[in-house]
Amino acid sequence: MKTIYVLWERQLKRYYRSKVRMIASLAQPLLFLVAFGFGFGPIYNKASGGNYIDFLVPGIIAMSVLFSSTFMGIEVIWDRQFGFLKETLVAPVSRFKIMLGRTLGGATVATFQGLIVLLLSMIIGFRPKSIESVILSIFFMALIAIIFTALGTAIASQLEDMHAFQLIINFLIMPLFFLSGALFPLQGVPKFITVLSSINPLSYGVDALRGAMTGNLHFGLIFDAVVLSGVAVLFLSIGAYFFSKIEA
Amino acid sequence: MEKESKNHIISVTNLTKKFKDNTAVDDVSFFVERGKIFGFLGPNGAGKSTTIKMLTTLLSPTSGEIMMDGKNPQVHADDVRKIFGIVFQDQSLDEELTAYENMELHGVLYRVPKELREERIKKLLTLVELYDRKKDFVKTFSGGMKRRLEIARGLLHHPKILFLDEPTIGLDPQTRNHIWDHIKELNKTEGVTVFFTTHYMEEAEKVADQICIIDHGKIISKGTPKDLMKQTKTESLEDAFIKLTGRDIREEHATAMDSLRNSRKMFRGHK
Ligand SMILES: Nc1ncnc2c1ncn2[C@@H]1O[C@H](COP(=O)(O)OP(=O)(O)OP(=O)(O)O)[C@@H](O)[C@H]1O
Ligand SMILES: [Mg+2]
Numbered sequence: 001m002k003t004i005y006v007l008w009e010r011q012l013k014r015y016y017r018s019k020v021r022m023i024a025s026l027a028q029p030l031l032f033l034v035a036f037g038f039g040f041g042p043i044y045n046k047a048s049g050g051n052y053i054d055f056l057v058p059g060i061i062a063m064s065v066l067f068s069s070t071f072m073g074i075e076v077i078w079d080r081q082f083g084f085l086k087e088t089l090v091a092p093v094s095r096f097k098i099m100l101g102r103t104l105g106g107a108t109v110a111t112f113q114g115l116i117v118l119l120l121s122m123i124i125g126f127r128p129k130s131i132e133s134v135i136l137s138i139f140f141m142a143l144i145a146i147i148f149t150a151l152g153t154a155i156a157s158q159l160e161d162m163h164a165f166q167l168i169i170n171f172l173i174m175p176l177f178f179l180s181g182a183l184f185p186l187q188g189v190p191k192f193i194t195v196l197s198s199i200n201p202l203s204y205g206v207d208a209l210r211g212a213m214t215g216n217l218h219f220g221l222i223f224d225a226v227v228l229s230g231v232a233v234l235f236l237s238i239g240a241y242f243f244s245k246i247e248a
Numbered sequence: 249m250e251k252e253s254k255n256h257i258i259s260v261t262n263l264t265k266k267f268k269d270n271t272a273v274d275d276v277s278f279f280v281e282r283g284k285i286f287g288f289l290g291p292n293g294a295g296k297s298t299t300i301k302m303l304t305t306l307l308s309p310t311s312g313e314i315m316m317d318g319k320n321p322q323v324h325a326d327d328v329r330k331i332f333g334i335v336f337q338d339q340s341l342d343e344e345l346t347a348y349e350n351m352e353l354h355g356v357l358y359r360v361p362k363e364l365r366e367e368r369i370k371k372l373l374t375l376v377e378l379y380d381r382k383k384d385f386v387k388t389f390s391g392g393m394k395r396r397l398e399i400a401r402g403l404l405h406h407p408k409i410l411f412l413d414e415p416t417i418g419l420d421p422q423t424r425n426h427i428w429d430h431i432k433e434l435n436k437t438e439g440v441t442v443f444f445t446t447h448y449m450e451e452a453e454k455v456a457d458q459i460c461i462i463d464h465g466k467i468i469s470k471g472t473p474k475d476l477m478k479q480t481k482t483e484s485l486e487d488a489f490i491k492l493t494g495r496d497i498r499e500e501h502a503t504a505m506d507s508l509r510n511s512r513k514m515f516r517g518h519k
Contacts (some may be wrong), residue, residue: 006356014344082342090304091357092330248306 003093011075011105015112025071025168029064029117032055037124040054048185055216057118057126058209059182060158061137062144065114066177066202068170071215072106073152075242086248095244103153105149107145114141128213136212143228146203150235175181180206186218201231256315257282257409257441258303263312271341272298274465277311280409280458285435285442287456289449293465295465296445297337299414303443304334316407333358337413337445339394343387347378347397350386351404358405365404372400375430376423388480392418399427406434412444416451424448438475449486459485463493 008107027215037053044052062117079085118128152169157167179193180202186194197203206230208224212215219227258280260424265273272294280286285370290296303314305325314321323326326493341350348369376396399415410431416424432455434440446452449517452459453473461476463467469476469492473485478490 002356003359006353010342010345010353013349014342017344022499079342082343083336083338084342086306086336087340087342087354088357089306090329090332090334092326092359093357094326247308248301 003091004097004104005180007088007098007101008105008108011072011102011109013073015109025068025113026064026065026116026120029060030120031120032063033060033124034115036060036153040183049057050216053121053126053241054214055185055210056183057121059206060121060138060182061114061117061141062180062182062202062206062209063177064117065110065141065144066148067108068113069107069148070152070173072103072110073150073154073156073169074162074165075102075106076153076156077159077165080160080248083164085246089153089246089248094182095246096240098245099153102111102145102237103149103236105134106149106153107142110145110149111138111141114145129215130174133212137209140205140212140224142201143208143225143232144231147205147228147235149203150232150239154239154242157239157246175203176200177201181218182206185211201228255279255282257317258443259315261313263299263302263314263317264310265295265302265307266310271329271465273302273309275339276462276465278460278467278470280441280443283435283439283441285432285455286444286460287459288443289446289447289452289459289489290462291389294462296462297413299462300334300443300445304332304411305329310381310460312314331407332409332473333381333402333407334403334411335398335415337417339396339398341386341394341398341401341467344385346383346385347389348382350397351382351401354401355404360405368404372403372423373397375426384433392420396423396427397420403430403434406438406440409441409443410434414445414447416446416448423463424451430457449484449489451478453485461489461492468492 033056037056041052044050044055044186076085079088089095089100117136118126128137155168156165159168179197179200181197182202186197186203204219204227205223207218208221208228211221211224256279260279261277263273263276264271276295276299288296299308302309303316305320305321305328308322316328319327319393321498327348342353344351351369351373352365355369355518360368370379373382376399378396378400381389381393395418396407402410402415404413412431412512416427419427428451429513431442435442445455456473459471459473459476460467469479471479476485476488476492477483480491482488
């Protein structure tokens with residue numbers, strides 16, 4: 001337990017000590033929030049009668065968690081280049097625990113990023129239903145974060161090159177984001193988008209966050225929670241498998 | 249071929265490692281006796297670090313067999329990781345953490361109990377003269393200071409086998425002596441088997457009980473430092489080493505090193 005804890009703590013320290021990273025990773029969600037919120041807002045409001053900010057904010061929070069957690073994988077490549085990875089790879093601790101500690105640390109950081117985006121969006125007028133709904137949202141942010149940190153870690157375990165990692169991740173997360181219902185509702189979209197978004201784990205995350213914060217649901221909260229937990233276990237196992245195969 | 253024995257804490261049989269067309273370790277067999285200080289010497293690119301990586305579960309052999317205290321690192325990696333400690337040849341610190349945090353993290357990973365951990369961290373950081381810099385980030389350290397910290401960290405837990413891959417590279421003579429004194433002490437009092445590499449022959453001559461010389465991936469000689477000097481009719485281990493491995497810096501070394509650097513560049517990016 002203690003070993004998982006120290007590796008978790010290490011990720012937090014590294015994040016906390018890198019203020020630039022902290023701020024830079026907030027820029028993108030903010031940009032989306034402002035551009036889409038004020039750009040599409042009026043059209044959406046006229047078309048559906050709902051408030052677009054209410055619709056958009058949970059999606060942008062999911063996005064910010066998705067981006068920061070997937071990019072956590074770069075820490076593995078970073079550690080490999082700085083040589084620290086070997087130190088953990090020869091330690092008398094199962095690779096699964098090492099991977100779990102790192103992943104939970106990265107996921108905590110990503111969840112925290114999502115929470116900051118939530119606070120920022122409250123400045124532009126977003127109001128979650130209640131305190132309980134915020135707590136429930138944090139739970140779902142954490143699930144999303146675990147899934148995608150594990151995914152990023154799995155991919156990074158296979159690569160030595162940071163640029164390759166960045167390319168692959170960009171290629172991967174854009175479709176995940178656009179086909180998740182974060183920006184537009186999944187009702188009444190063409191069939192192939194419905195199909196693609198239903199196999200996209202992030203869709204359930206977006207749905208759960210939106211449900212928790214505003215009460216609007218597409219799939220259902222319990223269903224979302226079950227799907228997300230299942231995917232989290234699956235991705236953690238895959239990540240742990242690839243991580244255990246790393247050679248130095 | 250050596251017979252296996254309970255007394256051999258490491259035994260390696262017909263070990264081979266190929267990187268694409270380059271055979272880094274070529275059908276190597278040797279053993280290390282329990283409780284001894286074992287020097288693994290050879291010119292640059294001879295295959296020392298590659299052998300150590302295979303012994304320490306970081307690389308899988310192309311063929312051959314390794315037994316570490318009776319266990320095969322490929323099959324029982326977790327068990328093998330419990331019995332050794334290592335100071336790597338190249339850097340392995342977390343530069344975003346302080347010196348103390350690096351020590352602490354290692355101590356927890358190796359399950360050194362809290363009180364003992366604090367006591368040893370203090371003692372070891374003092375030994376390598378970093379105790380007053382313990383709260384500084386490693387990224388602010390000089391090369392030699394980082395090396396000293398890595399050694400201190402490697403000595404924090406007391407394993408059955410301690411691997412030291414060119415531990416004293418870039419260190420001043422005083423520090424080298426302090427560190428070797430400490431390692432010999434550890435070997436004597438706790439029976440820790442030490443497996444080290446170095447390019448300082450006088451160092452190897454002073455501390456090693458047994459020596460194995462590897463060149464181009466093949467073992468070319470083994471014995472005590474005295475044996476090797478007798479074999480080659482030389483006065484010092486350095487002379488023996490040069491006689492055994494040849495005086496010239498051979499061209500293959502340069503090309504091997506270049507290809508390593510180039511392959512590094514390839515990993516870095518396709519920009
Ligand atoms: N990851 C790798 N990929 C390809 N070739 C490698 C790799 N690691 C080592 N080699 C090659 O294996 C050979 C042995 O390298 P190794 O690092 O074991 O030498 P060494 O004896 O430790 O040398 P040194 O004294 O310079 O540290 C070299 O030819 C090197 O180029
Ligand atoms: Mg080496």
